[in-house]
Amino acid sequence: xxxxxxxxxxxxxxxxxxxxxxxxxxxxxxxxxxxxxxxxxxxxxxxxxxxxxxxxxxxxxxxxxxxxxxxxxxxxxxxxxxxxxxxxxxxxxxxxxxxxxxxxxxxxxxxxxxxxxxxxxxxxxxxxxxxxxxxxxxxxxxxxxxxxxxxxxxxxxxxxxxxxxxxxxxxxxxxxxxxxxxxxxxxxxxxxxxxxxxxxxxxxxxxxxxxxxxxxxxxxxxxxxxxxxxxxxxxxxxxxxxxxxxxxxxxxxxxxxxxxxxxxxxxxxxxxxxxxxxxxxxxxxxxxxxxxxxxxxxxxxxxxxxxxxxxxxxxxxxxxxxxxxxxxxxxxxxxxxxxxxxxxxxxxxxxxxxxxxxx
Amino acid sequence: xxxxxxxxxxxxxxxxxxxxxxxxxxxxxxxxxxxxxxxxxxxxxxxxxxxxxxxxxxxxxxxxxxxxxxxxxxxxxxxxxxxxxxxxxxxxxxxxxxxxxxxxxxxxxxxxxxxxxxxxxxxxxxxxxxxxxxxxxxxxxxxxxxxxxxxxxxxxxxxxxxxxxxxxxxxxxxxxxxxxxxxxxxxxxxxxxxxxxxxxxxxxxxxxxxxxxxxxxxxxxxxxxxxxxxxxxxxxxxxxxxxxxxxxxxxxxxxxxxxxxxxxxxxxxxxxxxxxxxxxxxxxxxxxxxxxxxxxxxxxxxxxxxxxxxxxxxxxxxxxxxx
Numbered sequence: 174x175x176x177x178x179x180x181x182x183x184x185x186x187x188x189x190x191x192x193x194x195x196x197x198x199x200x201x202x203x204x205x206x207x208x209x210x211x212x213x214x215x216x217x218x219x220x221x222x223x224x225x226x227x228x229x230x231x232x233x234x235x236x237x238x239x240x241x242x243x244x245x246x247x248x249x250x251x252x253x254x255x256x257x258x259x260x261x262x263x264x265x266x267x268x269x270x271x272x273x274x275x276x277x278x279x280x281x282x283x284x285x286x287x288x289x290x291x292x293x294x295x296x297x298x299x300x301x302x303x304x305x306x307x308x309x310x311x312x313x314x315x316x317x318x319x320x321x322x323x324x325x326x327x328x329x330x331x332x333x334x335x336x337x338x339x340x341x342x343x344x345x346x347x348x349x350x351x352x353x354x355x356x357x358x359x360x361x362x363x364x365x366x367x368x369x370x371x372x373x374x375x376x377x378x379x380x381x382x383x384x385x386x387x388x389x390x391x392x393x394x395x396x397x398x399x400x401x402x403x404x405x406x407x408x409x410x411x412x413x414x415x416x417x418x419x420x421x422x423x424x425x426x427x428x429x430x431x432x433x434x435x436x437x438x439x440x441x442x443x444x445x446x447x448x449x450x451x452x453x454x455x456x457x458x459x460x461x462x463x464x465x466x467x468x469x470x471x472x473x474x475x476x477x478x479x480x481x482x483x484x485x486x487x488x489x490x491x492x493x494x495x496x497x498x499x500x501x502x503x504x505x506x507x508x509x510x511x512x513x514x515x516x517x518x519x520x521x522x523x524x525x526x527x528x529x530x531x532x
Numbered sequence: 533x534x535x536x537x538x539x540x541x542x543x544x545x546x547x548x549x550x551x552x553x554x555x556x557x558x559x560x561x562x563x564x565x566x567x568x569x570x571x572x573x574x575x576x577x578x579x580x581x582x583x584x585x586x587x588x589x590x591x592x593x594x595x596x597x598x599x600x601x602x603x604x605x606x607x608x609x610x611x612x613x614x615x616x617x618x619x620x621x622x623x624x625x626x627x628x629x630x631x632x633x634x635x636x637x638x639x640x641x642x643x644x645x646x647x648x649x650x651x652x653x654x655x656x657x658x659x660x661x662x663x664x665x666x667x668x669x670x671x672x673x674x675x676x677x678x679x680x681x682x683x684x685x686x687x688x689x690x691x692x693x694x695x696x697x698x699x700x701x702x703x704x705x706x707x708x709x710x711x712x713x714x715x716x717x718x719x720x721x722x723x724x725x726x727x728x729x730x731x732x733x734x735x736x737x738x739x740x741x742x743x744x745x746x747x748x749x750x751x752x753x754x755x756x757x758x759x760x761x762x763x764x765x766x767x768x769x770x771x772x773x774x775x776x777x778x779x780x781x782x783x784x785x786x787x788x789x790x791x792x793x794x795x796x797x798x799x800x801x802x803x804x805x806x807x808x809x810x811x812x813x814x815x816x817x818x819x820x821x822x823x824x825x826x827x828x829x830x831x832x833x834x835x836x837x838x839x840x841x842x843x844x845x846x847x848x849x850x851x852x853x854x855x
Contacts, residue, residue: 236832237658265658287656287832304659305618306590339589341621367590369566375589442565498833507827514796518825522837529843 182386186426187406188396192454194462202405206469212253212400213464216245216457218482219269222278223431225486226268226285230435234494236287239266240431243398246456247362247425249273250403251330254411260298260320260329262313266362266429267302267332274299278489288498289506298327306367307333307340310359314346317357317414328356328414330407336367338381347422351388356414358407359385359422362397364429369442385422397427398456401463428454500526535713541683542572542648542704544716545690546610550580552720553608556694559586560595560612560648569614570650570709592621596647600630603645608694616651616703617660623668630699631674645699646690650706651679652744652792653839656832663829664743664792669701670770670799676700676725677770681708681746683716685767688723696725705744728773730780734762737853738780740803741790742766745840749790752845759853769799777803778810785816786855788848790840795823817855822848 189200204212223242229235241248244266252273255261261274271281280294284302292301298316303309313331320327337343338361350357363381365372378384385392395406403425410421428451432439439448464470504511504519511519536544550556558573558580564587567574577585588595592613599609613619626647634642653662669677678693678700680686686704693700731746736759741749746765753761762780766773781787787807789800800821807819822840830838 236656237661284831288834289659289831304661336590339591339594341591341593367561368569369562369564370587370590374587436569441567500834500837503827503830503834503838504825514826518795518827522825525844525847526837528847 182383184380184382184386184392184394186394186396187402188399189401189405190399190459190463192398192459194459194466196401196463200405202401204404208253209464209467209469212249212404213460213470214478214482215249215253215269215273216400216460217478218485219245219249219272220457221479221482221486222268222272222281225490226282227431227435229282229490235282235285237434237436238285239434240429241266241268243428243430243451243456244362244364245269246400246403246460247360247397247427250400251360251407251425254404254407255330256327256411258298258327259411260300260313260316260327262300262303262309262329262331264303264306264309264332264334264337266334270332271299271302278486279492282490282493283496286493288496290496290498290502303333307337307342309333310337310346311342311349314350314355314357317350317355317420318353321353321355326415328358328411330358330360330411332360332362334367335361335363335365335372335375335381336370337361338384339375347384347388350420351390354417354419356417357420358410358414359420360407361422361424362427363424364427366429366433366439366443368433368437371443380424382422382424385420390420390422392422392424394424394426397425398454398459400456400460427456533715533717536683536716537710537713538680538683538686538704539570539572539709541687541716542690543574543576544718545687546573546576547579548718548720549691549694550576550584555606556608556610557584557586557602558610558612559588559599561588561590561614563587563612568612570706572648572704573612592618593625596622596625596630599645600625600633600643603630603643603699604633604641608644608646610646610648610694613647613649615661616649616665617663619647619649619665620668622647626669626675626699626701627672631672634698635674642697643699644697646693647699647701649701649703650709651703652705652707653829653835654707654744656835659831662835664824666701666703666743666769667793667798674698675770676768677703678725678768679703679705679743680767681705681743681765683714685723685729687716688721689725689767691720692722692725695722700725703743707744708747711747723767725768726771726773727768728764728766728776730776731763731765732761734760734784736760736784737762737786737788737849738777738784739763739788739790739845739849740766740777742769743792745790745792748840748842749845751842752849755842755846756849756853759849761849772802772806774806774810778807781807781811782814785814786852787819788822788845788852789819790822790845792824792839794826795821796826798823817852820848820852
């Protein structure tokens with residue numbers, strides 16, 4: 174037969190907790206009370222962090238800021254599927270994931286208030302936030318590759334959005350990962366928009382997950398507003414990666430409830446009715462119902478949690494705002510050893526500052 | 533005559549040229565429905581439709597690479613790169629392809645392409661959103677580099693860029709997008725590429741700059757009113773109007789170059805080399821540069837220290853004048 178079908182592939186969809194908070198008991202991960210509480214606490218903290226950041230930005234106390242409202246399940250569920258020693262590559266909407274990874278909120282606020290000194294609060298294996306789109310994907314593949322060469326029992330997790338899947342770096346990263354079977358998981362927060370561009374104009378593919386198939390590994394689409402599904406799928410992928418099974422691509426199907434950033438006006442490109450529809454699928458709300466059914470959540474529990482988280486946030490903001498950046502740091506970290514031209518330029522600037530003060 | 537800011541002037545230039553020339557198409561991230569993140573292409577999708585005002589996938593190399601193909605086919609793409617910090621992804625397509633299509637095909641093909649991108653600091657932006665990157669592009673033979681400093685020039689230079697038969701990188705100083713308005717005529721006029729403009733006449737010192745720093749130089753002049761300064765806005769960095777600069781320095785004998793780009797190998801270095809070649813014997817003082825430092829542009833808490841400002845420029849002017 175000269176012409177025959179030689180390839181058939183498929184992509185799974187995973188949802189464990191539906192928008193009404195009903196759980197699929199066959200798929201429900203076995204998580205103890207402390208873990209469930211940790212999930213919820215971080216989702217609430219993330220939402221409050223975000224809300225505070227938006228308020229600070231409106232008051233002129235922060236730079237342009239990308240809200241993570243609506244991403245609570247994908248970020249918290251995925252981070253808690255990682256081990257502390259796994260590498261973590263966030264992009265610019267990853268505030269909740271960073272908090273869950275243990276990066277002090279003070280440093281996250283500091284960064285978005287406009288100083289690289291905030292990154293002194295990072296330590297391996299938590300990498301810096303990627304501002305350009307998709308460039309971090311290749312770095313994560315390289316880290317995973319090195320871990321494989323060094324025979325370390327770790328994986329690398331890299332986050333990006335739906336827009337990133339159009340960039341060349343994404344495709345190169347996916348291909349390298351497939352060819353070299355690196356222990357990396359590609360975590361794509363498909364929030365349906367890249368600034369104004371809707372997902373269907375970003376790619377003609379039916380799903381983003383299927384892009385993995387072209388590179389020779391599995392892709393799965395997960396309800397990104399379901400923290401249990403996010404956790405389960407991500408943990409499975411990380412376990413597979415660490416045990417030599419190679420990469421996985423996970424598409425978290427979610428929605429950006431806020432603007433792209435505080436500089437963006439989403440009413441120019443999407444209907445409010447669409448936003449309202451997605452609000453019904455709120456990731457925090459459905460998990461709260463689940464916890465209530467389990468007898469963990471109550472209004473009193475919520476009130477205490479909000480109080481506790483709000484206090485932490487106020488303290489973090491206070492500390493972040495108290496920080497004064499060091500001017501010399503602008504020159505100090507360009508190379509390990511400062512070359513003469515930078516030394517000269519630094520001296521030039523410092524004497525300019527002194528002269529100006531003297532006037 | 534109507535007064536426009538730079539965003540409005542560029543929008544007007546695009547609108548008029550698209551009305552006049554059906555081969556002009558706009559492409560880029562968020563340029564259509566959203567009207568561009570700085571609203572430069574606002575209203576153009578409604579007027580010209582989605583085949584001429586194209587919201588592309590998020591891929592800078594893809595935008596420029598496909599724009600090259602369109603240009604080869606006789607369209608005149610005006611491709612937007614949303615921020616200069618993402619223009620690095622276009623360097624391969626520009627340096628290895630767009631800029632040498634005429635050369636390596638010996639004129640069989642050419643590439644009438646315009647890349648527009650906002651550039652520069654002073655707007656309290658994020659990392660990769662505040663850089664002055666023209667130096668990279670000036671170094672590409674076959675590519676022209678244009679940088680307006682006023683709404684009037686922005687329109688006239690953009691029309692020249694679109695009509696130019698060769699690829700042009702047109703940088704828009706985002707600090708000046710809405711900084712001021714001036715009279716911008718409706719209808720056709722062009723500002724020629726490769727022609728600098730004297731903004732003030734002076735005898736004591738030549739001050740050379742471009743883009744957003746022209747405004748800084750104008751502020752600096754307020755602080756040194758006793759010195760007669762000839763301020764030159766280059767407007768086009770490649771090709772460079774050497775004659776206007778060196779003739780001025782022959783007259784004044786002193787020069788200061790101000791640029792936002794990092795100092796080492798910044799265009800100031802080339803300007804000083806040309807002054808040395810053509811006006812060395814007229815110099816009465818070493819030429820001084822006020823520039824960005826050789827470091828990544830810092831985030832806003834330190835950004836003001838990085839950027840040349842009126843103080844730094846006025847100190848340099850005094851130092852060179854009193855040498």
